[in-house]
Amino acid sequence: xxxxxxxxxxxxxxLTCGIALAKRGQRVTIVASGQSTLLFNGGSMELLGNIDxxxxxxxxxxxxxxxxxxxxxxxxxxxxxxxADEAKQLLLDAGINVEGxxxxxxxxxxxxxxxxxxxxxLSENLRIDDLKQLPARRLALMCIRGFxxxxxxxxxxxxxxxxxxxxxxxxxxxxxxxxxxxxxxxxAASLAKRLSSNNALQRIADQVNSLAGDADMVLLPSVxxxxxxxSYDILKNMVNKPLRLVATLPPSVAGSRMxxxxxxxxxxxxxxxxMGDSAVKGTLEGDRLTTITTAxxxxxxxxADNFVLATGSFISRGLVADYxxxxxxxxxxxxxxxKDREQWTRFGVLEPQAYSRYGVTTDATLRCAxxxxxxxxxxxxGSVLSGHDTVKMGDGTGVSLLTALAAAHGILSDK
Amino acid sequence: xxDQMQLCNISESNFEQCTKCSICTTVCPVxxxxxxYPGPKQAGPDGERYRLKDPAYYDKALKLCLNxxxxxxxxxxxxxxxDIIQKARMRSSEGHRASLRDTMLANTDLLGTxxxxxxxxxxxxxxxxxxxxxxxxxxxxxxxxxxxxxxRQKFTTWFKRHAAKQQDDFGQHVSYFHGCYVNYNFPKLGxxxxxxxxxxxxxxxxxxxxxxxxxxLIANGLYKQAxxxxxxNADSIRKSVNTDHRTVLTTSSSCTFNLRDEYPAxxxxxxxxxxxxxxxxxxxxxxxxDEEKIKLIFKQDYKRRxxxxxxxxxxxxxxxxxxxxxxxxxxxxxxxxxxxxxxxISGTYxxxxxxxxxxxxxxxxxxxxIADAQVQAVTTDCETCKWQIxxxxxxxxxxxxSVLADALDVEATRQANNIN
Numbered sequence: 001x002x003x004x005x006x007x008x009x010x011x012x013x014x015l016t017c018g019i020a021l022a023k024r025g026q027r028v029t030i031v032a033s034g035q036s037t038l039l040f041n042g043g044s045m046e047l048l049g050n051i052d053x054x055x056x057x058x059x060x061x062x063x064x065x066x067x068x069x070x071x072x073x074x075x076x077x078x079x080x081x082x083x084a085d086e087a088k089q090l091l092l093d094a095g096i097n098v099e100g101x102x103x104x105x106x107x108x109x110x111x112x113x114x115x116x117x118x119x120x121x122l123s124e125n126l127r128i129d130d131l132k133q134l135p136a137r138r139l140a141l142m143c144i145r146g147f148x149x150x151x152x153x154x155x156x157x158x159x160x161x162x163x164x165x166x167x168x169x170x171x172x173x174x175x176x177x178x179x180x181x182x183x184x185x186x187x188a189a190s191l192a193k194r195l196s197s198n199n200a201l202q203r204i205a206d207q208v209n210s211l212a213g214d215a216d217m218v219l220l221p222s223v224x225x226x227x228x229x230x231s232y233d234i235l236k237n238m239v240n241k242p243l244r245l246v247a248t249l250p251p252s253v254a255g256s257r258m259x260x261x262x263x264x265x266x267x268x269x270x271x272x273x274x275m276g277d278s279a280v281k282g283t284l285e286g287d288r289l290t291t292i293t294t295a296x297x298x299x300x301x302x303x304a305d306n307f308v309l310a311t312g313s314f315i316s317r318g319l320v321a322d323y324x325x326x327x328x329x330x331x332x333x334x335x336x337x338x339k340d341r342e343q344w345t346r347f348g349v350l351e352p353q354a355y356s357r358y359g360v361t362t363d364a365t366l367r368c369a370x371x372x373x374x375x376x377x378x379x380x381x382g383s384v385l386s387g388h389d390t391v392k393m394g395d396g397t398g399v400s401l402l403t404a405l406a407a408a409h410g411i412l413s414d415k
Numbered sequence: 416x417x418d419q420m421q422l423c424n425i426s427e428s429n430f431e432q433c434t435k436c437s438i439c440t441t442v443c444p445v446x447x448x449x450x451x452y453p454g455p456k457q458a459g460p461d462g463e464r465y466r467l468k469d470p471a472y473y474d475k476a477l478k479l480c481l482n483x484x485x486x487x488x489x490x491x492x493x494x495x496x497x498d499i500i501q502k503a504r505m506r507s508s509e510g511h512r513a514s515l516r517d518t519m520l521a522n523t524d525l526l527g528t529x530x531x532x533x534x535x536x537x538x539x540x541x542x543x544x545x546x547x548x549x550x551x552x553x554x555x556x557x558x559x560x561x562x563x564x565x566x567r568q569k570f571t572t573w574f575k576r577h578a579a580k581q582q583d584d585f586g587q588h589v590s591y592f593h594g595c596y597v598n599y600n601f602p603k604l605g606x607x608x609x610x611x612x613x614x615x616x617x618x619x620x621x622x623x624x625x626x627x628x629x630x631x632l633i634a635n636g637l638y639k640q641a642x643x644x645x646x647x648n649a650d651s652i653r654k655s656v657n658t659d660h661r662t663v664l665t666t667s668s669s670c671t672f673n674l675r676d677e678y679p680a681x682x683x684x685x686x687x688x689x690x691x692x693x694x695x696x697x698x699x700x701x702x703x704x705d706e707e708k709i710k711l712i713f714k715q716d717y718k719r720r721x722x723x724x725x726x727x728x729x730x731x732x733x734x735x736x737x738x739x740x741x742x743x744x745x746x747x748x749x750x751x752x753x754x755x756x757x758x759x760i761s762g763t764y765x766x767x768x769x770x771x772x773x774x775x776x777x778x779x780x781x782x783x784x785i786a787d788a789q790v791q792a793v794t795t796d797c798e799t800c801k802w803q804i805x806x807x808x809x810x811x812x813x814x815x816x817s818v819l820a821d822a823l824d825v826e827a828t829r830q831a832n833n834i835n
Contacts, residue, residue, distance in 0.1 A: 001705060001736065029736070034491035035438045182450035189441035190454075226441070227754075251441050260754075267752055272740075275755065276488030277733040296733030299691055300702050316491060 002303040003027040003272070005411060006292055008279040008330065009310030009318065011036025013382025013400035015262040017308055019090060020408035022269035029302055030271060031294055033278030036259060037316055037383070042247025043222065043254035044108040045091075045098065045401065047084060047119035048072075049394020055117055056394075060084075060103055069336070069387035071399045074364050075406040087401040088120060094265040096258050097123045097229060107131065111150060111247050113158015117394055122254055124232045126219060126244040131162065136242070138165040140215035142208055145172040146180045149188045149248035150221045169211040173203040188248040189256060191223040196231050205238030217242045222253050227260040282307070282331040287376045292330075306411045309333070309360065309368060309380040310404070318384040319358060326358055328384070334361040334369045336386035352392045359386030366407050377414075379407040427680075428495040428502070433460035439486035439496055444757040445479050448776040452479040455486035458503075459496035466503055473507040479770075480504075481761035481777075482634060483727035498680045501633070505681065508636040516554045520763040521635035524627040527599025530565040538564045557771035563600045563802055570602035571621060578609055578619070585618035585834075589699070590655040590663045592648075594670040595627050596798040604666055607820035608696055614828045615700075615709040620661060622651040628670040631763050633681055645684040648674065656692040663689075664696040666816050668796040669762065671695050672728040694734075695796065697815055701737040704744070711819070712827035717747035721818065722790040724781065724804065725755045726797035738796055738815040745822045751788045756781040760803035775807065782807050794818050 005021050007014045010032025018028045048059040048066075056062045064077040072080055084102035091098050098120040100106055107128040108118040121127045128134060139159060143152040156166045175194045180186060195201060204220075212218050222245040224231035236243050247254065263273055274294070281293040283301070291301035311318030311330065320329045321344070326337035337358040338344060344355045359380075361369050366379040382400040383390065390396030425431060433456070440446055440454040452458070458477050465472035477500055486496040519526060530537040540546050541562045551558035570593050582588070589612065597605040609619045626648055629641035652674070655661045665671045674693050678684040686693070703709040723742060725735040742750050759778030764770050785793060785808050793804050793812045801812040813821075829835075 001701075001740070034493070035442070035489045036491070039436075039438055039441070179450055182446075182453060185440065185446060185450065185454055187437060187440065189437075190446065193447045251436065251438050256441055264754065267754075272736055274733055274736060275730060294733070297736070300698070300705075 001029070001297070001300060003029045004304060005029075005306045005308065006031065006302045006304040007308040007310055008292065009036075009312060009316070009382070009384075010263070010273060010275070011259070011310065011312060011316065011382070011400070012038050012262070012397060013404040014308070014310035015259075015266055016087065016090060016401050016404035017310065017381055017408050018266050018271050019094070019262065019269060020405055021411060022266060022271045024412055026412075028266075028271045029274065029304070030266070031274045031277050031279050031292070031302070033311075033317070034276060037312060038259045039252060039255045040250040041255040041258065041397065042108070042111070042252050043122035043125045043245075043258070044118040044247075045087075045100075045120040045397040046117065046394045047080075047102055047105070047398035049105065049117035050392060053392075056105065058104055059119065067387070071366075071385045071388055071403050072395075074362065074366060075403060079406070080402065083402045083405050084119070084398075086405055090405075091120070094261045095229065096261055099123050099127065109159070109162075109246060111155065111249050113155040113161070115162055119398060124224075124229075124236075124245050125222065125254070126246055128162070134163055136164065136215075136217035138167065138215045138217075140208075140212040140218045140241070141166050141168045142211065142218060142220050143168060143170045144176055144191070144221060144223070145170050146176070146186050147191070147221065148186045150246070151249075155246065167213060167215055171207040171211060173200065173207060175200045175203070187251075188221065188223050188253045189226060189251055192226045192231070192253040195223060196225070198234060201231060201235045202238055205235060209240050212241055215241065217244060219244055219246055221246055221248050223248065224253065226253055226256050227264075228257070279311070279330045282378075284370070284375065287373060289375055289378045305377060306414070307378045308407055308411075309378060309384055310382045311384050313359065313383040313390075314355070316383070319360075321355070326355070328360050331370065333380075334372065335359065336361050352389070356389045356391055357387060359384055361386065365410055366403060379410060381407045428499045429493050430460045430463055430495075430499055432492040433494045434492055436491065438489050438491060442485045442489040444483060444485065444759065444777040445481055445773070448773055449479065452476050455480075455496045455500070459486070459499040460494055463499050463503065470506065473503060477504050477507075481727075481757065481764055483757050483761055484731035485727060485757065488730055495680070501681050504636065505638050508638065511636070513636050516556060516767070517635040517763075518637065519554070520556070520766055521631040521637050522627070523595040523631055524599070527565065527595050531567070531569050531599055534565040534567045551768060555768040556766050557768045559771060559806075560766050561806065563596070563798075565599055566602050568602065570598045570605040573602050573606065574609070574621060579621075581613070582618035582620055585613065586616055588618045588620060588659070588661050590622050590659070590661045591619050592622060592625060592628075592652075592663050592665045592670060592674065592693075594665065594667045596667060601798070604814050604817055607814075607817045608664070608666055610825065611700070611816060611820045611823060612696075614823060614825050614834065615703065615711070615832045616834045620655075620659075622648075622663070623654055624648075624651045628673045629682075630669050630673040630677070633673070633677060634762050634764065638682065642682050642684060645678050645682050649678065649684055649686050649689075652686070652689050652693060656689045662699060663693045664699055665693070666696055666796070666814055667798055668695065668726045668729040668732065668734075669799070672732050675732070695737065697741050697796070698734055698737040700819075701741050704741070710828065710831040711744060712824045712831050713745050713747065713822045714824045717745065717822040719747065719792065720749040720751070720790045721792050721794050722751040722753050722785055722788045723815075724753050724758070724785075724793055724795040724800060726795055726800045727757055727761070729796050730755055735796075738794075742794065742815055742818060745819070748818070748822065751790060753781070753784050753788065756784065758800045758803045758807075760799045762799050765803060774803075778803060778807055785810065
């Protein structure tokens with residue numbers, strides 16, 4: 001099977017790159033081994049949140065001071081602003097309603113009620129542009145009875161610490177009560193599937209409207225719309241006050257929806273999305289990759305002019321660590337990782353961890369290498385790249401989006 | 416030592432790799448519509464930990480599993496969740512007899528043999544309201560369902576009378592595992608395959624012995640019979656591949672998945688030595704075109720708008736790509752590729768009275784997408800999806816092989832491939 005480009009990995013970076021290429025007329029195949037870590041995302045993208053433990057307010061200004069090996073430095077600090085605009089537009093084109101500006105971070109609110117820096121946030125989510133000017137004074141925090149995925153006392157306390165007045169209300173509806181019969185499934189995704197009909201939403205709105213009192217904003221957990229924006233849009237019109245959602249513990253409904261919308265957009269553009277398959281082998285001829293063998297397609301490998309590695313980090317198995325080494329499992333590409341296992345981790349789970357900066361070695365054009373030799377038509381994007389730290393720097397989704405677009409531009413200009 | 420430790424701690428089903436992320440539960444079509452089913456994570460790897468301690472922890476709700484495998488497709492950690500559930504069902508069924516209804520539904524070939532003999536009577540009778548009511552109340556087969564019509568002539572009978580003789584004249588050869596649906600209900604699909612392959616120079620042959628692949632037997636708990644039939648099929652396939660050097664082609668995604676993957680995973684019948692030589696015809700034909708070994712020429716005046724539905728087992732095999740790309744070769748075909756949603760029938764599951772409503776609720780998302788697509792027909796590689804979609808949307812549903820055969824300019828194709 002031959003297409004113009006084969007992308008290994010179907011998460012945020014793989015899909016973004018695939019969409020950018022398909023929009024320009026390329027035939028693209030994405031190999032996605034299972035669902036992606038986008039399902040752990042509560043509805044925000046981050047460009048750069050922290051440097052050495054200090055929050056970053058103006059990411060574009062700060063990027064020039066990042067260390068050389070950071071993916072943003074590789075694609076060029078001067079290109080970040082335009083790539084960021086392009087990424088935002090791509091998300092909007094896919095139907096993902098994000099708001100935010102790369103010039104200045106805003107704050108998103110975690111399920112634990114902690115404010116963290118973000119670049120783009122879904123318009124339905126609670127977003128704070130300035131901690132001194134909160135978007136509401138008094139919040140009605142509506143808690144679903146028996147719901148697993150929202151630690152609502154912590155959330156309420158966190159919101160109070162941010163300066164909100166918070167009235168916490170618990171409620172239920174017929175649909176929610178029925179769901180409670182299954183003891184293990186009072187989870188965000190299960191609720192979203194049962195709360196999508198107009199009747200179910202109306203019952204929620206009735207509860208919310210009768211309980212909200214004199215609050216000037218209503219907060220609900222993000223349990224609306226696994227694959228489209230309809231549920232939230234309908235509910236918003238039924239609720240008498242401004243309505244915002246708060247991210248839940250994963251798997252996240254907003255993350256599932258973003259993944260579904262990006263995949264749908266990619267397929268609409270004619271892309272092939274091979275769900276549940278994974279690349280197992282690459283064949284090199286000279287300095288070029290000629291084919292990728294997948295687990296399911298077996299003896300009929302995928303051929304292409306260009307290949308993209310978007311397989312993610314350790315959690316997605318784009319990188320693997322055993323007792324002796326850190327390696328890239330598909331082709332044994334060169335990786336930036338400490339040889340000495342003692343160096344991989346530091347005691348204390350909240351300490352900066354060396355392993356979270358590990359990834360495949362790339363040159364300034366994001367091309368990968370094997371045994372020191374650059375592979376001319378294989379680029380790496382997203383979390384599989386070395387030199388960034390999603391947890392400590394708050395740059396994971398930004399790196400995924402921007403390196404995906406940079407790689408797509410590189411592929412298109414090669415031709 | 417390090418390798419040993421890691422390798423020894425991985426079971427066949429990979430269940431130790433479950434990180435409890437719950438992503439499988441978000442894609443389960445059954446958990447989405449009923450609270451009686453605990454969801455794949457709990458039914459699979461979580462429950463397995465208890466069942467390993469004591470089989471009495473088996474939960475009867477596991478029979479609600481469709482075995483659609485969507486949990487396995489979604490799992491980021493490669494856990495064979497549905498296999499774990501199937502095996503648990505199998506262990507718990509030992510010593511129990513399946514009900515008359517389940518035995519009847521599962522024995523698609525026995526039922527077919529009888530029904531073919533009396534096809535006009537069977538079709539008329541099975542479609543009558545009183546028959547449906549009796550089946551509904553006595554057999555618990557839902558009255559909304561119509562059994563697929565039985566053909567007056569079996570595919571194998573047609574083949575032996577009208578096609579077998581010419582097949583040796585071709586330069587290349589394949590075997591065809593037609594399955595029960597083609598043989599008893601819809602010989603046209605088999606005829607379409609013969610037409611298509613003959614036009615590009617391939618002779619088609621039946622296997623020495625073909626029995627029902629057993630997918631319905633597994634679903635209905637008739638494991639012993641499924642194993643017996645699996646061994647017969649495995650032997651015939653081996654002869655075709657090893658002695659006659661003929662790849663074994665299929666036109667049903669569920670038969671294919673069963674022969675290749677469920678035989679070893681669920682029935683412990685090892686087919687690994689010939690697994691690579693069992694494939695859907697669309698994969699085989701696509702590859703011949705891709706390697707420029709054959710050419711397909713389509714009718715100039717063919718014009719149709721269709722939607723492609725990826726059957727669950729097709730998605731599990733990861734082969735929808737071949738059917739989609741082949742269909743895209745037809746110039747006059749405007750193809751909409753639908754989102755991958757379950758139709759809800761899952762073989763015999765949706766025929767059972769207790770499952771009917773759940774089955775339709777599961778399929779409702781897909782039916783809406785089909786309605787939105789504004790197409791003249793739907794195409795899919797699974798026959799039970801076909802019945803479900805036809806009943807629920809009113810649109811005709813065809814196998815991609817039939818669509819290709821219909822659009823093919825046979826004479827031009829024969830000429831392009833130098834077939835006399």
